[in-house]
Amino acid sequence: MPSILAYQSSEVDWCEGNFLHSPLVAEFYNTFSNVTFLIFGPLMTFLMHSYIQKRSRYIYCTMALFVFTGLFSMYFHATLSFLGQLLDEVAILWMLASSYSIWMPRCYFPTFVKGSRFQFTCMILTGTVIATCLSVVRPTANAYALNSVALHIVYMVRLEYKKTRNMQLRHMIEMSVILWAGALASWISDRLFCSFWQQVNFFYLHSIWHVLISFMFPYGFVTMALVDARYEMPSQTLRVRYWPRDTWPVGLPYVEVQADDKNC
Numbered sequence: 054m055p056s057i058l059a060y061q062s063s064e065v066d067w068c069e070g071n072f073l074h075s076p077l078v079a080e081f082y083n084t085f086s087n088v089t090f091l092i093f094g095p096l097m098t099f100l101m102h103s104y105i106q107k108r109s110r111y112i113y114c115t116m117a118l119f120v121f122t123g124l125f126s127m128y129f130h131a132t133l134s135f136l137g138q139l140l141d142e143v144a145i146l147w148m149l150a151s152s153y154s155i156w157m158p159r160c161y162f163p164t165f166v167k168g169s170r171f172q173f174t175c176m177i178l179t180g181t182v183i184a185t186c187l188s189v190v191r192p193t194a195n196a197y198a199l200n201s202v203a204l205h206i207v208y209m210v211r212l213e214y215k216k217t218r219n220m221q222l223r224h225m226i227e228m229s230v231i232l233w234a235g236a237l238a239s240w241i242s243d244r245l246f247c248s249f250w251q252q253v254n255f256f257y258l259h260s261i262w263h264v265l266i267s268f269m270f271p272y273g274f275v276t277m278a279l280v281d282a283r284y285e286m287p288s289q290t291l292r293v294r295y296w297p298r299d300t301w302p303v304g305l306p307y308v309e310v311q312a313d314d315k316n317c
């Protein structure tokens with residue numbers, strides 16, 4: 054039985070050819086396309102500093118898990134090892150769990166937690182510990198399960214989209230959904246139609262997934278902040294801004310907490 058650290062000990066092998074560019078890196082483009090996680094994680098933490106300070110410092114853990122997802126994904130694609138696959142999926146699982154605990158609007162909590170975020174977090178924590186153990190047994194099924202969590206997020210986001218007239222929030226939701234749909238289509242296509250993509254010599258769909266899903270992160274983060282603020286920070290005004298300049302035609306969105314306090 055091969056070690057869980059051994060090259061190609063994972064049962065998953067993505068469409069990109071192995072060891073084409075280096076004897077040390079199994080999937081070159083799939084490995085280095087994760088660099089966007091290492092850029093957007095720290096950059097968004099810096100840009101959203103005022104929001105994180107006011108809302109919850111646990112958001113720093115979510116941001117750290119986002120960066121770890123990128124690092125573990127790099128390790129996984131570089132080695133295609135079982136351990137790499139496990140670390141990659143467990144980091145995604147805990148990142149989603151921390152996001153749910155912090156940002157899930159109370160109106161979507163199951164009734165038995167009686168609107169308590171503490172009880173909801175305990176429920177999520179229990180489910181995440183169980184799912185972490187199960188992912189050791191069936192890591193390949195876990196990737197499909199993680200993608201299905203996204204469907205639940207899209208369902209909630211759709212309800213919030215219908216409720217709001219805030220054009221900035223609507224724009225953030227539209228961009229998140231477009232980027233997520235493009236990313237998911239690339240992920241599925243790489244998994245299911247690899248023989249077709251090999252015939253046309255295009256092996257980069259999983260790398261495109263990494264780039265699109267990490268670009269989705271700032272839009273998703275701002276969406277969650279705006280939706281959540283209506284319920285959890287009603288006395289604060291959040292302002293959507295773009296980095297590096299608000300006036301540039303393209304930029305990275307983030308939110309800033311405005312100094313004025315509606316209660317004063």
Ligand SMILES: CCCCCCCC/C=C\CCCCCCCC(=O)N[C@@H](CO)[C@H](O)/C=C/CCCCCCCCCCCCC
Pocket residue numbers: 122126129141145149152153156157158196197199200202203206207210229230233262263266267269270273274277
């Ligand atoms: C109220 C809850 C709010 C939650 C917001 C969550 C925002 C999450 C943002 C980004 C997630 C990035 C995950 C990227 C994983 C990259 C590593 C990777 O490629 N791993 C693969 C193997 O290399 C593995 O097969 C991937 C498995 C699937 C992961 C599924 C992730 C689900 C992302 C959820 C996005 C929600 C989009 C909602 C859009 C409106």
Ligand SMILES: [Ca+2]
Pocket residue numbers: 066067068069070071080
């Ligand atoms: Ca491969």
Ligand SMILES: [Zn+2]
Pocket residue numbers: 083126130259263
């Ligand atoms: Zn990947």
